Amino acid sequence: MIPQRVAAIYDPLYIPPKICHREKELQELQKILSDNNNNNLLIYGPSGIGKTVLSRYAVAALNKSESDFTPVFVNFCYKRFREIMYQINSSICDSAHLGLIPTGATLPELWNIFRRLRRSINNKLVIILDDVDENNQQIHRKILQESKELDITTIATAKVGYARKIRREYGTSLQPDFTLFLDLYSNTELMDITHQRVNLAFPSPVRPSIIRFLTDIVLEFDIGRPSTIIEILKRIYPISLRGVDILPLHIQEASSDIFTVHDEISMIDSLAQISLMTHLLLQKIARVFQKYLYEPYMSLNEIKKEYDLLYEELKVQTDSRELHESLKDLLRTGLLYQSHFEPDMFYIVVTPQKILEILDLTFDEKFE
Numbered sequence: 001m002i003p004q005r006v007a008a009i010y011d012p013l014y015i016p017p018k019i020c021h022r023e024k025e026l027q028e029l030q031k032i033l034s035d036n037n038n039n040n041l042l043i044y045g046p047s048g049i050g051k052t053v054l055s056r057y058a059v060a061a062l063n064k065s066e067s068d069f070t071p072v073f074v075n076f077c078y079k080r081f082r083e084i085m086y087q088i089n090s091s092i093c094d095s096a097h098l099g100l101i102p103t104g105a106t107l108p109e110l111w112n113i114f115r116r117l118r119r120s121i122n123n124k125l126v127i128i129l130d131d132v133d134e135n136n137q138q139i140h141r142k143i144l145q146e147s148k149e150l151d152i153t154t155i156a157t158a159k160v161g162y163a164r165k166i167r168r169e170y171g172t173s174l175q176p177d178f179t180l181f182l183d184l185y186s187n188t189e190l191m192d193i194t195h196q197r198v199n200l201a202f203p204s205p206v207r208p209s210i211i212r213f214l215t216d217i218v219l220e221f222d223i224g225r226p227s228t229i230i231e232i233l234k235r236i237y238p239i240s241l242r243g244v245d246i247l248p249l250h251i252q253e254a255s256s257d258i259f260t261v262h263d264e265i266s267m268i269d270s271l272a273q274i275s276l277m278t279h280l281l282l283q284k285i286a287r288v289f290q291k292y293l294y295e296p297y298m299s300l301n302e303i304k305k306e307y308d309l310l311y312e313e314l315k316v317q318t319d320s321r322e323l324h325e326s327l328k329d330l331l332r333t334g335l336l337y338q339s340h341f342e343p344d345m346f347y348i349v350v351t352p353q354k355i356l357e358i359l360d361l362t363f364d365e366k367f368e
Ligand SMILES: Nc1ncnc2c1ncn2[C@@H]1O[C@H](COP(=O)(O)OP(=O)(O)OP(=O)(O)O)[C@@H](O)[C@H]1O
Pocket: 012, 014, 015, 016, 018, 019, 020, 021, 022, 045, 046, 047, 048, 049, 050, 051, 052, 053, 054, 131, 157, 159, 193, 196, 226, 227, 230
């Protein structure tokens, strides 16, 4: 068995001790599950938002508190009817009876075995049908069709597009009894999830500013999915296992692995649009970030100081409106970003070293 810490990063079915910011949804789900009736529930929402983890968490909690309860989890993604039936059947019967399921059984035989197995247990049977979509709709429909007669509660999870299809294309008798939509998290909620996962998995503490930086980048380049946070954590986890502090540089490198943060040509293109003063200001900003090492953000005041210094060096009068314009231009180039948490804080996604290289390259072309 892999240690819990490692599982928190690498196991796609890991269940954290607490689900952050889904109290209302969890309550609703638990109410439906402990109902005496058998219900068919559909949980839907964007990919990576927490559908699987929420349903597994709710069912695991119920399993702890109720003894006459049989939970079954089956992931539908890329599976055929036979594989799914085999998995459901083997989850219901104990290992002593596993031999009773012939490996070469046909579909109707597997379905009949399922009916018999279901009747042989008195427990409440809850099946999580994780990730239903076009490829496995046949089996989803069949289970829905027979669920009331077989006395089963089902929780299906689906992405938004397929949930719409269920509403449009499944007949009225196959519509779920309940639906639960999982919406995007707010900025601070997403940061709490990052925080929780880092605390659960990382061997030593990670600075709060680094956690905020990572969340900022995911909010900027993605719709703010926890799954994307975990993807970045996967890439920096080995660094932390070596006992090395996580630096902004590590987050920048891990993000550029996942998003096309910038390719060199588009960086050169966007720099061609800016004025000489803005170019020089960016150079100063990149140098400060290079010195910082541990700090991912620069405040507006710090940028203003660099701007004043630049004008002093060039012996020109400063104009605060011009700083405002330069900042707007830099934000437009996509080389400088404004924090989603504090509008007076700024960060870069490309490493400072890379920005300085590109600035040198474009300076000669533009201003010689
Ligand atoms: N509220 C939350 N609290 C803690 N962790 C969360 C929360 N929501 C999501 N996660 C974590 O985010 C990751 C993605 O969640 P999950 O796999 O459940 O998403 P999903 O909606 O099922 O995605 P997909 O549509 O791709 O199947 C998991 O590691 C999960 O543990």
